[in-house]
Amino acid sequence: MQKIINIFILVSFLVQISACGTLLYPERRGQHGGRIDVGVAVLDGVGLLFFLIPGIIAYAVDFSTGAIYLPGGGVSSISDADEIIVVHVNPTELNEKTIKEIIIRETGISGTLNLNTAEVWVLNGTEDISGKLSDMKKSGYRTQ
Numbered sequence: 001m002q003k004i005i006n007i008f009i010l011v012s013f014l015v016q017i018s019a020c021g022t023l024l025y026p027e028r029r030g031q032h033g034g035r036i037d038v039g040v041a042v043l044d045g046v047g048l049l050f051f052l053i054p055g056i057i058a059y060a061v062d063f064s065t066g067a068i069y070l071p072g073g074g075v076s077s078i079s080d081a082d083e084i085i086v087v088h089v090n091p092t093e094l095n096e097k098t099i100k101e102i103i104i105r106e107t108g109i110s111g112t113l114n115l116n117t118a119e120v121w122v123l124n125g126t127e128d129i130s131g132k133l134s135d136m137k138k139s140g141y142r143t144q
Helices: 002-019 038-050 052-065 096-107 127-138
Strands: none
Touching: 038 052
8 A cells, every 4th residue: 555655646746847837848938928828837736736835836936937938928938138139121122132241240240151051930920039049949050
């Protein structure tokens, strides 16, 4: 009987540890608001249901780190807002030469830029920016 109780406690603690959004979504840390991820909130709630103190700690950690919020939800979820540079360009003046000049001026990159090998991502709105930056960082791209 003691072995069954120990296994139950071990499984319960493992469920509680995996319920923490900070562990599940480390890329979300640093967000300051937005829509709450229902999945993370429910998992934290399960921890609260079974173990009061660990559940409260899970909610506190997820809210304080911002991991409980969905990325791109209304409020900017980019931890370093100065990573984004907005450049306004008249679309009729947009050509390869102008693009190269803007990249060199804004990033300080010198040398030859080959736009034939450049990757382009379509963003449907500003809420897509943080998600795309997060994806780029995970895949090894430097975003600064």
